[in-house]
Amino acid sequence: MSSSGAGRGGGGGRGGGGGKKESILELAKLVDQIVRVKCLGGRELRGALRGYDELVNLVLDDCEEFIRGE
Secondary structure, three states, X not given: XXXXXXXXXXXXXXXXXXXXXXOOOOHHHHOOOEEEEEOXXXXXXXXXXXXXOOOOOEEEXXXXXXXXXX
C-alpha cells in the first residue's frame, strides 16, 4: 500500500479531486445538543445528538418522532 493515502475511499464520487473529502455538515459542534432531523418520507426526529459517522448515521438520545401528513 502506498503512503499517499489513496487506499481509503475519499476522492471518488462528486467533485472528483483526490484527498480526504470534508463534510459540509459541522456535526461535531452539535454533539450533546438537541437537534431536529428531517428524513425521507415526511418523518422528523428530535433528540440529543450523541454521535455520528462519516456516512452521517446519527445516534439520537431521548428521541421524539413526528410524522407529517397524518
